[in-house]
Amino acid sequence: MxxxxxxxxxxxxxxxxxxxxxxxxxxxxxxxxxxxxxxxxxxxxxxxxxxxxxxxxxxxxxxxxxxxxxxxxxxxxxxxxxxRPSADALRHAQDKLVMRERLSGFGAPCPAFAPVPDRAALERFAGEHGLPLVLKATRGGYDGKGVWVVKDLDDPQVAELLGQDVPLMAEEMVSFRREIAALVARSPYGQGAAYPVVETVQEDGICVEVIAPAPGLSSDRAEQAQRLALDIADKLGVTGLLAVELFETEDGLLVNELAMRPHNSGHWTIEGARTSQFEQHLRAVLDLPLGSTEPAARWTVMANVLGGDDLDLYSRYFHVMAHDPGVKIHFYGKHVRPGRKIGHVTVLGDDLADLRERARHAADYLRWGPAMADRATAKENAG
Amino acid sequence: MxxxxxxxxxxxxxxxxxxxxxxxxxxxxxxxxxxxxxxxxxxxxxxxxxxxxxxxxxxxxxxxxxxxxxxxxxxxxxxxxxxRPSADALRHAQDKLVMRERLSGFGAPCPAFAPVPDRAALERFAGEHGLPLVLKATRGGYDGKGVWVVKDLDDPQVAELLGQDVPLMAEEMVSFRREIAALVARSPYGQGAAYPVVETVQEDGICVEVIAPAPGLSSDRAEQAQRLALDIADKLGVTGLLAVELFETEDGLLVNELAMRPHNSGHWTIEGARTSQFEQHLRAVLDLPLGSTEPAARWTVMANVLGGDDLDLYSRYFHVMAHDPGVKIHFYGKHVRPGRKIGHVTVLGDDLADLRERARHAADYLRWGPAMADRATAKENAG
The missing domain is CATH 3.40.50.20 (Rossmann fold)
Structure with a gap:
């Protein structure tokens, strides 16, 4: 790897x-x-x-x-x-413009888009689709990086972006209800497997929470998302995992992004599905038969742990583990930096509201910890 | 470790x-x-x-x-x-005589036993408790090694064993319905946690299958086994995991063996319990709060994979994974030797008979494989 x-x-x-x-x-x-x-x-x-x-x-x-x-x-x-995936498949996850052109080519639902080689192209797109619009670097972005919402073409940042040597594209600003993700695997043999479709909750362009399955998603729409992802995997010749991030709008689904690897929206599968996405990726990459994607519980909630400004994360295990013996902690052994994904927590069960509360509590506590909580209290008292 | x-x-x-x-x-x-x-x-x-x-x-x-x-x-x-565990606690898992003396001392139910320094002691024990009896090396045995069933004191093997420089003890031959195991953890802080009590199925002194929870075990008896294991952990000052292997007889429970580490009877917890025994052992050893022992499904069945005489285990993954996408394979990366535990498989669900069939099929197939099956068929055809 x-x-x-x-x-x-x-x-x-x-x-x-x-x-x-x-x-x-x-x-x-x-x-x-x-x-x-x-x-x-x-x-x-x-x-x-x-x-x-x-x-x-x-x-x-x-x-x-x-x-x-x-x-x-x-x-x-x-x-x-x-x-696995091949260079040919992978470029659809590397270049957003290549992806949009290919997907539109076979009718997968995408937001309106256009390459932006110059200001004229941007003005043309804005004239057709209105403002605000979304300007994207076609390559290299992640976690909200390389994506800019443009409300005014005269914003100095627009000129600055156009003046850099970075290939850009424009997309219409999609008004969506929520974001969901469809995770599938495809083996070189051609076998496909689809996980339950999840809801992903973003804050500041970073995924903070994943709910499996997506609450209130109709079975028709869930099946549509799974079929779409399997179809993309097949058409693009993906081998391994494919995560398709989708916007759910009033009118239906639109593809947002693709990833061809284990994906943050699939971390819940470690405990929440019979086969974890990591095992599934290995099986697909090794051309072994794929594993069951059956969920292990009615609901699974995953919350990302983001780095705070306290380096000693380990000492917070005591509170979180004592408070909630059922929470599963995953810590990545990375250096802690504010805002960086340094781990995640997962809880499973029947009561979704309770699970979300538990996951958030554990993730927030691991992020902020007693030291920061004390500081917050001290500030409040001072204020 | x-x-x-x-x-x-x-x-x-x-x-x-x-x-x-x-x-x-x-x-x-x-x-x-x-x-x-x-x-x-x-x-x-x-x-x-x-x-x-x-x-x-x-x-x-x-x-x-x-x-x-x-x-x-x-x-x-x-x-x-x-x-963790300490030398003081661990010697009760190292020396069967020390264990028996200590457990009997605080009233834990054990088979009748006696040290066998010489033939006279063995004759005395046989006179009191009858034949057959069980002769054990007090140290060093596992998987049925170091345990001999003595039907006749004049068996030449008895004289041979008595003539070696190996400390021996005798135990009454217990007539039991089945073997069960109680797995608990205890942290240095003193927190205890008990897993559901399981049934262990042995063949030739080797555990081949574990069913969690033990089918048909009354809740009273399950609780008795858990309390007994927690009590032993506490009295012996165990830190980490303690597995207590028990005989279930017509009259109740008798302690068979102790282990102070993750144990074969607990492999099912990797998928079958909220906290695996391996995580629980780490938590206990690190004096972290212990995790939930809640089961993840109604039934979990684990079957050991024993080495056959075909070294190419990996090629058998194809059949097993294609046949049963829900079976979880654990392969230990050990050299394959006939009879050696080289892996295990786990299945979870609601239908126990079906789960046992699936676990046995996967474990048998991984052991015997197509090569050996072909050979068996050829032999049958020849015979």
């Missing part, structure tokens, strides 16, 4: 059960996955030399992010080591 | 989620846990020098087996590194 982040780290847990020897190419021996995986190679997965040297010892290569350049992946494929 | 077997390997999976840096002292870099744990120390955990050198880098020391000599553990304790 190229990339040593938390997705590779959690894949290692699944690899241990299957008896599969996972090898990781990580940027540093201190990376999240490198800390838990023996024989990690330290190197740059965006360097062709490092990637091909690493892949030479592997039976199959996969990725924990979408930033490995396509030509390097093609070089590995040419050396005889299969890459 | 001293010892690099499958228990340490599966503990690594739990350590990854908790963000705990598990270090392993393994006999070889090829050991089950060494293959999946970075920074494994290779050494002999029965050597005081190797053990104390390893422990010097640890915050707390625990064990994946009971064969580390007590004085070495005491040396580590004296160096200021806590050992």
């Amino acid at each position: 190229a990339g040593g982040g938390q997705l590779a780290r959690m894949t290692q847990q699944a690899a241990i059960a299957l008896g599969v020897s996972l090898r990781v190419l990580a940027g540093s021996a201190d990376d999240s996955a490198a800390r838990v995986t023996p024989g990690t190679s330290v190197g740059d997965d965006r360097s062709e030399a490092d990637l091909t040297a690493f892949a030479a010892d592997c039976d199959v290569l996969t990725f924990d992010h979408e930033h490995v350049p396509g030509p390097h992946i093609e070089a590995v494929e040419a050396s005889g080591v299969p890459c | 001293a010892g690099g077997g499958q228990l340490a390997r599966m503990t690594q999976q739990a350590a990854i989620a908790l963000g705990v840096s598990l270090r392993v002292l393994a006999g070889s870099a090829d050991d089950s846990a060494a293959r999946v744990t970075p920074g494994t120390s290779v050494g002999d955990d029965r050597s005081e020098a190797d053990l104390t050198a390893f422990a010097a880098d640890c915050d707390v020391l625990t064990f994946d087996h009971e064969h580390v000599p007590g004085p070495h553990i005491e040396a580590v304790e004296a160096s200021g590194v806590p050992c």
Whole structure:
């Protein structure tokens, strides 16, 4: 697996059960996955030399992010080591414009979009679809980075963005009820498997909570989302996981983003589904038969733990574990930085409101902790 | 963790989620846990020098087996590194006679027993409790090794055993309905947690199947078994897990064996309980609050995968995974030897008969595989 982040780290847990020897190419021996995986190679997965040297010892290569350049992946494929997903499939998760053009080409529902090579193109799009609109870097963005809402074409930021050497595209601003995600797997053999469709709750462009299954989603619409994701996986020749982030609008579903790897919207499957997304990705990548996606409980709620400004996260385990013996903690062993995803918590059961409260409490407490709570109280008292 | 077997390997999976840096002292870099744990120390955990050198880098020391000599553990304790369980607690899992004497001392129900320093003692015991009786090496046995059923005192094997320099004890032959096991955890803080009581099915002295909860066990008797295990953990000062293997007889429960570590009878908890025994052991050993032992399904069935004479286990994944997408495979990455525990499978659901059939099919197939099945068919056809 190229990339040593938390997705590779959690894949290692699944690899241990299957008896599969996972090898990781990580940027540093201190990376999240490198800390838990023996024989990690330290190197740059965006360097062709490092990637091909690493892949030479592997039976199959996969990725924990979408930033490995396509030509390097093609070089590995040419050396005889299969890459799953392939460079050809992966570019639809690497380039938003390529993705939009391809998906629209076979009729998958997308927001209106257009490439923005210059100001004239932007003005044309605004004339047709109105303001505000969404301006995106076609490559490299994640967690809300590389995405700008444009309310006024004369905003100096617009000129600044147009003046940089970054390929841009425009999309209509979608008025959506909520965001949902459909996670599927597809094996080289062509087998597909779809997980229950989930609701993802975002704050400041970062996913903070996932509810499985999406509350109140009609079975027709859930099936439509699953079919759409399986169809995209098939048409794009995806091997491994495919997460399709969707807007649910008054009129139906629109595709927002694609990811071809284990995805934050699927962390709930570790405890909440019979087969975790990490095991499923391994099975698909190894061309093994896919596992059951059956849910383990009526509801599963996952909340991301974001870094606060207290470095000692471990001491907060005491409160969270004593308060709620049923909460499952996943900590990624990453350096704590404010706002960075450093872990997640999961709870399962029958009472959704209670589960959401429990997940939020645990995630908030692990983020803020007693030190920060004391500080907040002190501030309140002072104010 | 001293010892690099499958228990340490599966503990690594739990350590990854908790963000705990598990270090392993393994006999070889090829050991089950060494293959999946970075920074494994290779050494002999029965050597005081190797053990104390390893422990010097640890915050707390625990064990994946009971064969580390007590004085070495005491040396580590004296160096200021806590050992959980302590040498004092662990000797009750190391020496069957010490265990019997201590448990009988506080009224825990045990079979009749006596030390057998010589033939006279054996004759005395046989005179009192009849034949057959059970002769045991007080130390070092597992999976039926070190246990002999004596039907006739004049059996040459008896003279042979008495002539060796192995401390022996005798126990009455218990006529039991079935074997059950109670798994509990106890933290240094004194918190206790009990898992549902399970039935263990043995063949040739090796556990082949575990059913959780034990079918048809009255809630009174289940509670009695849990209380007994918590009471033993408390009286012996166990820190970490304690598995109490019990005989269920017409008259009630009798203690068979103790183990102070994750135990084969608890592998079902990985998927079948909210907190796996491996996470629970880590929590207890680290003096964190214990996790929920709530079951994840009505029934969970675990079947051990024993080595057959075909070394290529992986190729059998295809059949088992395609046949049953819900079966959970755990393979320990150990060299395959006939009869050796090399993995296990787990299934969860509502229909116990169906689950047992599915678990047995998967475990048998992973053991025997198509190659052996073909051979069996060829033999049948030939015969």
